[in-house]
Amino acid sequence: MSATNRERYDKVILESLNLQPQDLNDGLIYNSVAAWDSVGHMSLMAALETEFDIMMETDDIIAFSSYLQGLEILAKYGIQF
């Protein structure tokens, strides 16, 4: 059974930011965890682009400041959650 888009998104976040499933909540924002600094952010953007085969716009990269915000932003690229 192939993974849903939400499962794929969560997996990328967990791996890029070195987190546990219970960390995926509305409190997860940029700089709130050690690995989500500027380097972590770049790494996360690249990993999401690879996973969903998209190229993110500058405005979206700098607006992507939380786990929940990320879902809204990716939806703009036609990814349904």
Add this chain to the structure above:
Amino acid sequence: MAFYDNLDEFGHAIALIAESGETLTYEETARQADSFATHIAQNRLVFILADNCIESVIGYLGCLRGKVPAALLSSNIHASLLAGLLTLYRPNYIWMPRDRAGLTPNAGELFSRGEYVLLAYSPERLVVHEELALLMTTSGSTGSPKFVRQSYTNLEANAASIATYLSVRGNDKAITTLPMHYVYGLSVINSHLHCGAPVVLTGASLLEKRFWALFQSQEATTLSGVPYTYEILRRLRWNRMNLPSLRVLTQAGGKLNAGLVGEFAAICRDKGIRLFVMYGAAEATARMSYLPPESALDKPSSIGVPIPGGEFWIEDEAGNPITDPEEVGELFYRGANVTLGYAMSREDLARGNEREGILATGDMAKCDADGMYYIVGRKSRFVKIFGNRINLEEVEQLLRGINVDCACAGNDEKIRIYMTNASKQEEVLAYVQQLTLLHHSAFQTVVIDSIPRNQAGKIIYSELA
């Protein structure tokens, strides 16, 4: 006159701009710095847990004007690192964000401004060399208690020299992109204060919308960054962003690869932006050389020429000067910005000028026929990852401290930890990340059968895969 003593010269010109919109003129900055200084006595040591905010700068300038030496640390410093430094140095005062004051229980509060408090920590007087102005860290986060001792002359000379070759004007406006506890970040502040130009203080990163909103609303002219910053700028397609006020880009904190230098130089040429690729070290206050913007396209891998007042030369292993172009040797520098030496303990604060103005950089370099210098390698074992200097020897020692037999090697892209115990890989990665505060992508563990050693027990790094 030194920039920190000369603030009144610029009177009503704006000096500092906070993210909140609060601004301070040069005159106000001088008054508030002096007010801060009334709370600190001579022959004492101040620790400043710095943020890019008005309070930090006021405290910093207050210490310089009051002639009381200060150590600049990150306001995010790891609790255990801070505890170690407090025990070792026993500073008399700590200027820090109130919300971290729990790290120093029982310290009395003397003064506060905004979110910052001045705490009285240790009562002991200490012997401080009269030239000692600032203690700055080199590798920031590997837990090393080593500071670079910078003098008043160092700070004044480097600020003036940098302001000269950058041609900083009173109508320039810098925005902070690097922490002020880092010599490069601090040099941006110092060189602009030297010229009566304003500095926008922010802790926001280039990956946050609020950074660019501030840049645009303030019409900042000058942006500085380490190599990683330039990777970010490129990824953000900065050349397509609406930044009409931008006119100066500076780069230091490690080698920006020639391809990227070329890419940025071409865009900057087209936009009329001056790009300054630079080289320096905390041991030289901040800056030793710069690549003139007009040479960036032709010589993208060069560190350029010494800063005004500075001098480079290259020596072979025997200490003889090398004069042939293209021949490689160790790079030496002489200038008023060469710092006094290091401090590893409170007693070291009494030490004087051990370098006498000459610095062996530890970098291998060559000079071309036009007098432009190039760094070709390093003498000692450290790397610069994501703008942070990491001493590989230190990482090895710290890992041995938790019983992990290992050898550390690597380059500015990746630190490889060679180890024999496969089951400890996760523990090692977690430990080094915590110590260095670097993202896990900076590290790679490599499991091998045994660490190659010679008969004297020294690790043979060339045999590591």
